[in-house]
Amino acid sequence: MFESSKDILYLILAFCILWLTIFLSWLLFYFISILRNVSKLVKDARSKYLSVEKAIASIKEKIESGASHLGLIAEAVKRIVIYFLESKISHKKRKK
Numbered sequence: 001m002f003e004s005s006k007d008i009l010y011l012i013l014a015f016c017i018l019w020l021t022i023f024l025s026w027l028l029f030y031f032i033s034i035l036r037n038v039s040k041l042v043k044d045a046r047s048k049y050l051s052v053e054k055a056i057a058s059i060k061e062k063i064e065s066g067a068s069h070l071g072l073i074a075e076a077v078k079r080i081v082i083y084f085l086e087s088k089i090s091h092k093k094r095k096k
Helices: 005-048 049-095
Strands: none
Touching: none
């Protein structure tokens, strides 16, 4: 069957080329499926563009309304911290 080492070399090279072809086909299949999924996502995003724009506007309004209350919250926290610091200082003075 094999008359020389050259025949074995050709057999091994043919086997390696076969596996390389299978691997590249598998890789190409997954790459194409990923591109197909990305294409579907882009189509969905384009069709929902207006709803996304509305959602972004809604989030922006919520953040702006929350920012207007942020000053009040910061002032309340400041007063609470001052109250606890003053009570701690007065507690130390009473112990002495």
